[in-house]
Amino acid sequence: MKANKTGIDRIIHATFNSMGGLRLAWKSEAAVDRVGPELHELSGRAKDIASAAVFFALVLMGVVWGLILIY
Template sequence: MKQPPPCKHQNGKPGHRGLKRIVKAAGYSLHGLRAAFKYESAVRQELLLLLIFTPIALLLDVSHIEKILLIGALLLVLVIELLNSAIENVVDRIGSEYHELSGRAKDIGSAAVFVSLCLALFVWFMIVLL
């Protein structure tokens, strides 16, 4: 039996609504996380750092807010790395020949990861070592 096409919303985009949309979106997110883990070594490295340092943050004798900041800074690095990987994949999909804007997009994404790593180091330094 043929499935009916997804309904169109007021904005004209096809898709699902309600709980089904949430379930579908969660599935797409998990698929993206699996792909990032499989194909992006930086994501694997940053996930490993998160897995190592989260228990350390939880065991430190600091306030709950400081624990949230320590773990949040690490999560932010992972989030920005995921976005950077997405940018790199889109640029690579467009073409393999060099283009100034493609290189700039990749460099800016890399810079965002670098800034988030600096922030994480700063947060950990300020809370743990001072």
């Protein structure tokens, strides 16, 4: 991510990355157990899929709290 992105731009960028992870999750499954400074395609997929999972957990949390507050 570029250093000049702040605030809402970062949130929007992270949301699009999560949606990309969701698309990858439907196409394939990725699990990685590695450490290293180099870029690796499978590591990127696993990170995007995990990001999508966190995004959906946050959305679900918001829906549940919204329903609690309404009722």
